[in-house]
Amino acid sequence: MTQKNMVQAINEALRLEMQRDGRVVVLGEDVGKVGGVFRVTQGLWDEFGDDRVIDTPLNEAGIIGTAIGMAAYGMRPVPEIQFADFIYPAFDQIVSEAAKYRYRSGGEYTCPMVIRTPYGGGIKGGAYHSQSPEALFIHTAGLKVVCPSNPYDAKGLLAAAIQDDDPVLFFEPKRVYRAVKMDVPDEAYTLPLGEAKVVRPGEDVTVVAWGAMLYEALSAAETVEAQGISCEVVDLRTLWPLDLESIVRSVEKTGRIVVVHEAPKACGFGAEILQLVTEQSFLHFQAPPARVTGWDTPFPYTLENEYLPLAHRIVPQLIATANY
Amino acid sequence: MRTLPPDDPTLTLFSILREDGTADPQQDAFLPRETLLAMYAQMLRIRRIDERMLGKQRQGKVGFYGTITGQEATPVATGLSLSPEDWVFPALREAAVMLVRGFPLSTWLAQVYGNEADILKGRQMPSHQSGRAVNQVAWSSCIGPQIPQAVGAAMAAKARGDRSVSVGFMGDGATSQPDFHAAMTMAGIHRPPVVLICQNNHWSISVPTEKQTASATLAVKAHAYGLRGVRVDGNDVLAVHHVVKEAVDRARDGGGPTFIESLTYRMGPHSSSDDPTRYRSQEEVETWAKRDPIARLERYLRTAEILDDATLEGLEAGIRAELDAALAEVEELGPPARATVFEDVFAALPPHLQRQQAQFLAMPPAQLAHH
Ligand SMILES: Cc1ncc(C[n+]2csc(CCOP(=O)(O)OP(=O)(O)O)c2C)c(N)n1
Numbered sequence: 001m002t003q004k005n006m007v008q009a010i011n012e013a014l015r016l017e018m019q020r021d022g023r024v025v026v027l028g029e030d031v032g033k034v035g036g037v038f039r040v041t042q043g044l045w046d047e048f049g050d051d052r053v054i055d056t057p058l059n060e061a062g063i064i065g066t067a068i069g070m071a072a073y074g075m076r077p078v079p080e081i082q083f084a085d086f087i088y089p090a091f092d093q094i095v096s097e098a099a100k101y102r103y104r105s106g107g108e109y110t111c112p113m114v115i116r117t118p119y120g121g122g123i124k125g126g127a128y129h130s131q132s133p134e135a136l137f138i139h140t141a142g143l144k145v146v147c148p149s150n151p152y153d154a155k156g157l158l159a160a161a162i163q164d165d166d167p168v169l170f171f172e173p174k175r176v177y178r179a180v181k182m183d184v185p186d187e188a189y190t191l192p193l194g195e196a197k198v199v200r201p202g203e204d205v206t207v208v209a210w211g212a213m214l215y216e217a218l219s220a221a222e223t224v225e226a227q228g229i230s231c232e233v234v235d236l237r238t239l240w241p242l243d244l245e246s247i248v249r250s251v252e253k254t255g256r257i258v259v260v261h262e263a264p265k266a267c268g269f270g271a272e273i274l275q276l277v278t279e280q281s282f283l284h285f286q287a288p289p290a291r292v293t294g295w296d297t298p299f300p301y302t303l304e305n306e307y308l309p310l311a312h313r314i315v316p317q318l319i320a321t322a323n324y
Numbered sequence: 325m326r327t328l329p330p331d332d333p334t335l336t337l338f339s340i341l342r343e344d345g346t347a348d349p350q351q352d353a354f355l356p357r358e359t360l361l362a363m364y365a366q367m368l369r370i371r372r373i374d375e376r377m378l379g380k381q382r383q384g385k386v387g388f389y390g391t392i393t394g395q396e397a398t399p400v401a402t403g404l405s406l407s408p409e410d411w412v413f414p415a416l417r418e419a420a421v422m423l424v425r426g427f428p429l430s431t432w433l434a435q436v437y438g439n440e441a442d443i444l445k446g447r448q449m450p451s452h453q454s455g456r457a458v459n460q461v462a463w464s465s466c467i468g469p470q471i472p473q474a475v476g477a478a479m480a481a482k483a484r485g486d487r488s489v490s491v492g493f494m495g496d497g498a499t500s501q502p503d504f505h506a507a508m509t510m511a512g513i514h515r516p517p518v519v520l521i522c523q524n525n526h527w528s529i530s531v532p533t534e535k536q537t538a539s540a541t542l543a544v545k546a547h548a549y550g551l552r553g554v555r556v557d558g559n560d561v562l563a564v565h566h567v568v569k570e571a572v573d574r575a576r577d578g579g580g581p582t583f584i585e586s587l588t589y590r591m592g593p594h595s596s597s598d599d600p601t602r603y604r605s606q607e608e609v610e611t612w613a614k615r616d617p618i619a620r621l622e623r624y625l626r627t628a629e630i631l632d633d634a635t636l637e638g639l640e641a642g643i644r645a646e647l648d649a650a651l652a653e654v655e656e657l658g659p660p661a662r663a664t665v666f667e668d669v670f671a672a673l674p675p676h677l678q679r680q681q682a683q684f685l686a687m688p689p690a691q692l693a694h695h
Binding site: 062085296297306312 | 387388438439442445446447448449452464465466467468497498500501502503528529530531535536537597598602603659660662664665666669676677680684687688689690691692
């Protein structure tokens with residue numbers, strides 16, 4: 001057990017999976033010698049060489065397209081897209097191809113790969129180094145979507161994603177990369193996909209969040225605690241398939257739910273979560289289901305803290321929901 | 325299959341300035357003294373702006389900065405080859421073309437601060453300047469999409485019978501993107517007045533050009549698309565000027581598009597976030613330092629007695645004064661107004677954004693992280 005940040009934890013998961021399974025290969029822009037622009041793949045090229053840690057040309061469609069071919073052939077590729085904002089040149093390969101390989105071949109061909117990509121704001125990345133496009137991939141049938149909030153979960157979830165037989169989008173909160181350190185076992189372990197976790201038990205309001213916004217939700221919960229509002233904070237960890245049961249269990253206790261995400265509001269994943277909970281738990285509601293999200297605008301540079309649903313925006317919503 | 329002769333202009337390297345400070349007399353255009361001095365002054369100006377702004381980044385006064393050190397020749401030569409009606413679609417390292425074309429330095433610097441004087445309203449990271457006043461089109465951050473857009477603007481100019489030329493820039497990395505293929509294909513077929521310029525600076529962050537493509541050169545790709553292609557020494561401002569001006573004039577006169585590979589070197593880090601010592605040798609950097617485009621032109625100008633110490637001192641003082649004044653004008657300005665978060669999503673604010681904006685303005689302002 002050693003204190004690790006998320007960059008180190010993900011790096012360790014990659015190394016251990018590559019040691020365990022010769023089919024695992026890493027590819028992407030700058031992932032080799034330099035170890036990635038965030039250093040997440042640092043040292044892998046030295047240990048596993050050019051054949052398993054592939055520095056690619058600047059071509060996201062090529063990265064994902066070749067990864068799909070490798071996966072279909074029997075490998076376990078882990079392509080990296082340098083920033084989630086730059087995933088769109090590969091959108092066709094992900095949405096039309098990876099997501100549908102299994103279905104369109106009657107299950108004969110599959111696409112077991114993990115697309116790792118740093119996402120989200122809070123690092124002064126402006127319009128194109130800050131976005132959170134998870135909903136686009138959840139909307140696409142056939143993709144799993146994972147988003148860890150801390151180093152321990154990141155390591156276990158990434159290992160599980162690599163061992164999973166379906167394509168997984170693995171969104172890494174870059175604001176958390178080096179900001180959080182915790183005890184992480186040195187040995188290999190997996191955490192099951194599709195299981196949310198109650199990270200703060202409470203009675204009055206259920207707050208659902210993931211990735212970097214989990215910390216904002218926790219900080220807001222702390223603030224309103226002083227005013228006598230007890231929040232139960234759920235970290236989704238896997239966004240899709242959704243652990244609806246855990247959310248429903250919490251909401252049927254609290255009667256209130258607030259979802260927090262930094263992606264824009266319109267068709268954001270919060271909308272889907274709230275509707276699914278409404279279908280199950282309508283009669284338990286004591287307040288309208290609510291969201292605190294990014295605005296329906298592109299992501300600004302200077303005013304990013306005005307865009308993000310930070311604690312100062314979550315607090316009034318928690319109070320309003322609790323006092324409804 | 326046709327084999328290219330070894331002296332094909334896509335395989336050789338066109339240059340004019342020689343190591344010893346003289347120019348190849350066969351190629352020298354004997355440009356007027358003022359043009360030569362303007363080239364020198366503009367390159368020096370960009371170098372000094374970059375040095376000062378990278379320093380600001382290191383002091384924590386700005387959040388990010390991308391220098392173009394070593395690559396000043398191409399934007400300067402291009403800026404000096406264009407007419408006001410021409411359009412520029414920049415990539416990472418061509419924001420300074422605007423300055424060469426007369427865009428005010430203070431406004432350009434305000435973009436780096438993303439403050440209330442920034443005409444982009446603080447939406448983009450630093451080093452993403454654009455401006456309608458000089459037909460410099462806003463660049464996203466994504467590598468490649470502007471290349472077909474440059475072709476499209478040229479197709480529009482052609483359809484409308486205008487005499488404007490469109491220039492699309494890219495780095496070597498961008499030539500691996502599907503958008504490059506799309507642009508070259510469309511340019512070859514429609515033959516609009518476009519000049520596509522690839523600054524091959526040898527590196528795409530940590531990936532060297534030989535890992536970017538197995539092609540002998542980038543310029544040679546032009547042939548496959550039916551385009552005219554030229555490979556030029558990008559650290560030789562006279563050569564770049566010659567090649568770009570010829571391509572622009574030709575495009576304007578209906579002679580069709582050109583793809584230019586300008587071979588150069590990124591002397592500095594990829595950006596203020598990069599540490600190039602992790603992937604390239606100091607020797608390589610030093611070899612290229614000897615080919616510095618500014619020093620190279622300086623040798624020529626001194627040999628030709630166009631530049632002396634006094635002139636140089638005057639230029640430096642002028643640049644310093646301009647930079648000091650521009651910074652003084654914008655450095656301490658505040659952020660864009662909060663309401664701007666919702667502007668420019670659409671031409672007019674639709675109801676859902678009106679509601680969100682009202683909700684937002686009713687809240688106390690957020691703490692802005694320092695930048
Ligand atoms: C679509 C896309 N993918 C990845 C990136 C991340 N990125 C930014 S610059 C860069 C390298 C660009 O290299 P090149 O085109 O050669 O331009 P240079 O930086 O050398 O001027 C990369 C990979 C990006 N901005 N956009």
